[in-house]
Amino acid sequence: MNRIITKAEIDECAEYVKICRTEVAKRVVGQSEAVDGILAALIAGGHVLLEGVPGLAKTLAVRTFADVSGLEFKRIQFTPDLLPADVSGTLIYEPGSGRFNVRKGPVFANLVLADEINRAPAKVQSALLEAMAEHQVTIGETTYNLPNPFFVLATQNPIEQEGTYNLPEAELDRFLMKIVLSYPSPEEEISIVRSNGCAADIPVRKVFSADSLEKCRSAVDAVTADDKILAYIVSIVNVTRPESEKRDVKKLSVSAAVRKNDIQxxxxxxxxxxxxxxxxxxxxxxxxxxxxxxxxxxDVQAVATRVLRHRLVLNYEASADGVGADELIAKIIDLMPVP
Structure with a gap:
């Protein structure tokens, strides 16, 4: 049974969030959805996939969050010639002692930036998958636990596909959310141009500590969700599965309108x-x-697109008709009965 969260805890977490937004805004102009999404994932303890064309401050946002959070930060630039050992680490033979010593890779950090993650081949993705899924890394015959908290922020470019690899579905499913960054407004772009590319040099102060982050996570766990909300969530997820048509949909509260709108x-x-x-x-x-x-x-509706867009595998007909995951999720939310 969940404990009851106090008003003081809610106010304390709200203050952390407010200060964090203010500090990040010193460097990152606009992109409020991305900022809130990364902040939400940091508190929820999940990984984030950032997608956007070059120049939209993906890397800057991640570096800024590393500075604001006070977490140990490492960056991995993913390339086609990257090896699993370049991510997780390897065994180094020491001739003097005649033994193998462990050299841990950059994945041993609290916050890891996996830059252009879709440029690495399957072997590297498998090494990262173990870290993301189990918070551990196997080097040789020994398994090592990763630091706590452990948080992966990955970026990818949706336009340039030459020399890239599709991320495995199992790895995509380990990302708590996928955030798509959009172009800034003209007013925001004026501020960006005015900074002359020096936004990364603007100082920001550390907001979170290990204790304060744990307080926020404990508060999130204490937020209550009625059984009707749980049924609503299950219904949304279930209707994305084509095989759900074969089940007793009445038990899952799936709207007939949803099934008739060609979503599945x-x-x-x-x-x-x-x-x-x-x-x-x-x-x-x-x-x-x-x-x-x-x-x-x-609350469920507000986060549904970010949480589900990378978990749906669309078929050829969706591509032919120009239908995307975001559009299908929006239809589901519009047609699903609200408790």
Whole structure:
């Protein structure tokens, strides 16, 4: 049974969030959705995939969060010739002692930037998958635990596909959310141009510590969600699965309107139960950001696209008709009965 969160805890977390937004805004102009998404994932304890064309401050946002959070930060530039040992580490033979010593890789940090993650081949992705999924790394015959907290922020370019590899579905499913960065408004771009590319030199102060981050995570765990909210989340996730048509949909509260709108017609594989867990986590953080101790359907709706867009495998017909995951998720949210 969840403990009852106090008003003081909510206010304390809200103050951390407010200060964090202010500090990040000193360097990163606009991109409020990306900033809130990264902050939510940091508190929820999940990994984030950032997608956007070059020049939208993806790397700057990650570096800024590293400075604001006070976490140990490492960057890995993913390239086609990268090896698993370049990420996780390797055994080095020492002739003097006649023994092998462990040299830990850059993944041994609290916050890891996996820059252009889709440029690395499958072997490297497998090494990173173990770290993301199990918070541990195997070097030789020994398994080493990663630091706590452990947080991967990965970036990828959606335009240039030459020399890139599609991320495995199992790895994509380990990302709590996928955030798509958009172009800034003209007013925001004026501020960006005015900075003359020196935004990274602007000092920011450390907001979080290990204790304060743990306080926020404990508060999120104490945010309550009614059984109707849980059923709402399961219904949203379930309708993304084409095989759900074969089940007793009445038991899962799936709207007939959803099934008749060809949503499942465009999906080859839907979201796993891990998506439901991620939806609940993010909805709890959203409620906490709003100063509430309980989850509303609006919280689930606000985070649904970020949580589900990378978990849907669309078929050829979706590509042919120009239908994307975001559009399908929006349809599901519009047509799904709200508790």
């Amino acid at each position: 017609h465009y999906i080859s594989f839907g979201a796993s139960p891990r998506a439901g867990i991620a939806l609940l986590k993010c909805a709890r953080v959203q409620a906490l950001f709003a100063g509430r101790s309980f989850v509303l359907p609006e």
